[in-house]
Amino acid sequence: MTALPPFQTVLDEHSAAVMAILRGAVGRDGADDCFQETFLAALRAYPKLGDASNLRGWLLTIAHRKAIDFHRARGRNPVPVAEVAAEAAEDGLPEPDDGLWAAVGALPPKQRAAVALRYGSDLPHVEIAAALGCSPEAARRSLHEGLKRLRKELA
Amino acid sequence: MTPAIDTTINRFKARAAEEGLLDVAYATADSPFGPLLLARTRRGLVRVGLPNQDADELLVDLAERVSPRVLEAPAELDEVRRELDLYFAGKLDHFDLPLDWRLSGGFRRRVLRAIDRIPYGQTRTYTEMARKAGNERAVRAAGTACGSNPLPLVVPCHRVLRTGGALGGYGGGLPMKEGLLELEGVLDGKSST
Numbered sequence: 001m002t003a004l005p006p007f008q009t010v011l012d013e014h015s016a017a018v019m020a021i022l023r024g025a026v027g028r029d030g031a032d033d034c035f036q037e038t039f040l041a042a043l044r045a046y047p048k049l050g051d052a053s054n055l056r057g058w059l060l061t062i063a064h065r066k067a068i069d070f071h072r073a074r075g076r077n078p079v080p081v082a083e084v085a086a087e088a089a090e091d092g093l094p095e096p097d098d099g100l101w102a103a104v105g106a107l108p109p110k111q112r113a114a115v116a117l118r119y120g121s122d123l124p125h126v127e128i129a130a131a132l133g134c135s136p137e138a139a140r141r142s143l144h145e146g147l148k149r150l151r152k153e154l155a
Numbered sequence: 156m157t158p159a160i161d162t163t164i165n166r167f168k169a170r171a172a173e174e175g176l177l178d179v180a181y182a183t184a185d186s187p188f189g190p191l192l193l194a195r196t197r198r199g200l201v202r203v204g205l206p207n208q209d210a211d212e213l214l215v216d217l218a219e220r221v222s223p224r225v226l227e228a229p230a231e232l233d234e235v236r237r238e239l240d241l242y243f244a245g246k247l248d249h250f251d252l253p254l255d256w257r258l259s260g261g262f263r264r265r266v267l268r269a270i271d272r273i274p275y276g277q278t279r280t281y282t283e284m285a286r287k288a289g290n291e292r293a294v295r296a297a298g299t300a301c302g303s304n305p306l307p308l309v310v311p312c313h314r315v316l317r318t319g320g321a322l323g324g325y326g327g328g329l330p331m332k333e334g335l336l337e338l339e340g341v342l343d344g345k346s347s348t
Contacts, residue, residue: 006218006225036167
């Protein structure tokens with residue numbers, strides 16, 4: 001068991017990744033609220049977290065739940081993808097093609113999150129699985145389905 | 156990090172404080188001797204880190220011994236910083252800050268409580284502190300208590316000297332101890348070690 005580091009360290013090391021994923025999953029407008037909900041939930045639970053060996057996966061799991069809550073509350077409205085793309089460019093990430101982002105934004109939530117986590121945040125399958133709260137196999141499937149759909153849309 | 160995310164992080168911290176989730180708030184402060192680390196709980200100031208101490212290690216220690224809910228929140232330490240600034244400017248001879256003593260227990264805490272009552276500009280010996288803490292023969296333990304003082308400067312362990320006037324030790328290094336005693340007008344600037 002790894003001792004829990006000061007929460008500030010967790011924030012310093014993972015806030016950018018959590019924000020990037022949330023922007024991908026809920027768009028810029030929702031990302032700010034979801035970010036706060038994610039870190040508040042994390043801070044509440046933190047002292048009782050038994051194991052600090054995968055803090056990133058733990059945070060991404062919470063972020064994913066908050067993104068799902070957000071979409072539920074909004075009745076699964078489509079994400080404002082144009083703003084996602086603009087924000088991503090500001091952060092110095094490679095500027096994505098607008099058509100591609102629109103297509104990613106139109107994917108069902110799990111597939112969209114899997115694609116955003118893999119290509120937006122460069123996470124390996126195991127961490128995507130942790131973030132989505134599913135098995136690595138299911139994460140691979142969501143990613144595969146998402147990519148298949150994107151290829152069809154963009155062909 | 157973009158300004159946008161900083162704003163979001165600050166809002167998160169404000170909400171954490173409102174919800175009572177900020178168990179340990181910390182900040183750094185400038186001093187004539189170098190940067191200080193200041194940390195407080197809801198009870199009061201819990202840790203002062205001196206310039207020669209590793210701030211990251213102190214924060215890890217606080218996470219283990221007090222609570223892992225440790226966040227940088229400078230505004231929470233404004234009053235502490237204000238009083239320290241005045242002290243270093245020679246304009247404050249008594250700190251009026253709530254203290255959280257939880258990092259010291261037993262004999263050590265009694266020694267530190269006794270040190271806390273040494274007036275500005277005066278010195279005492281390790282032997283006197285041991286006696287005040289209830290065991291005159293525990294001089295060495297009194298020295299250890301000084302050395303492990305979690306609240307240096309505010310609990311003025313720099314005012315404790317060896318019998319005969321030698322400086323003894325200091326967690327922040329002897330030059331700092333001398334500097335503080337000069338500031339308080341106890342030393343004339345010449346080393347007495």
